[in-house]
Amino acid sequence: MILVQEADFDTQQQYQALQQDCPQIGAIVTFVGLMRDFNEGDQVSSLFLEHYPGMTEKVLEDIRQQAMQRWQLNQIRIVHRVGELAPSDQIVFVGVSSAHRGDAFAACEFVMDFLKTQAPFWKREQTPEGSRWVEARQSDDKAADRWNDESK
Amino acid sequence: MNMPKSLSLRFFAxxxxxxxxxxxxxxxxxxxxxxxxxxxxxxxxxxxxQAALNTPGLFAAVEQKVVDWDTPLEGHEEVAFFPPVTGG
Structure with missing residues (x-):
């Protein structure tokens, strides 16, 4: 399940959807990304998230399918917000259910690493000096790259 | 009449x-x-x-999929250019 939306999301509702009365599930891992009020040493008062409608959903679905093939999973849910956000707002939710925790942990991190480097979202942040586009981080590329190094 | 094919260009961020x-x-x-x-x-x-399109790390997507720069074009595609992504 993939959702790209302006509205906030309810983590409890997402958790329940992952659990779904399914007795084969032994582990649920969830990740929530929040908006920080600082970046590169500056105060950030708000954030605008732009995306490429259509392509965003395709890329997220592709990442989801890759993870489903790579690990033994029951379900993956991805919710990503767009538009205007304030500090402490929830930005992204990734939830994975599986029979075992190892697969759930790995798949959740895999989805986030690829979401950060491949999904067409861009952040523009408001600082006391004005608004600026957030620069991509090399550390995010490295985090995604390590999944290619590891044997399946 | 032979309508000329046209490409849809998109720019982001x-x-x-x-x-x-x-x-x-x-x-x-x-x-x-x-x-x-x-x-x-x-x-x-x-x-x-020239300044905008020669930025390091620029991506190109054809039909909403990131592609290599030598990807052929026929002239009716949706082509997008954008900087490195920063979501999540």
Missing amino acids: RLRDDLNTSEESLVLPEQVTTVEELKQYLCLRGDNW
Whole structure:
């Protein structure tokens, strides 16, 4: 399940959807990304998230399918917000259910690493000096790259 | 009548700001056959185009999928240019 939306999301509702009365599930891992009020040493008062409608959903679905093939999973849910956000707002939710925790942990991190480097979202942040586009981080590329190094 | 094929061009984030445009429709000249050639062709429009499109790490997508620069174009595709992504 993939959702790209302006509205906030309810983590409890997402958790329940992952659990779904399914007795084969032994582990649920969830990740929530929040908006920080600082970046590169500056105060950030708000954030605008732009995306490429259509392509965003395709890329997220592709990442989801890759993870489903790579690990033994029951379900993956991805919710990503767009538009205007304030500090402490929830930005992204990734939830994975599986029979075992190892697969759930790995798949959740895999989805986030690829979401950060491949999904067409861009952040523009408001600082006391004005608004600026957030620069991509090399550390995010490295985090995604390590999944290619590891044997399946 | 033979309607000329036209390409749908899209620009995002910093690129859209720098170029002051988010999308346009373009009839591809005959000599432009790849994504790289399209970029070079757009660079001829002026200094701001050249500066915006020659940024390191620029991505190109054809039909909403990131592609290599030597990807061929037929002239009816949706082509997007954008800077490195920063979501999550």
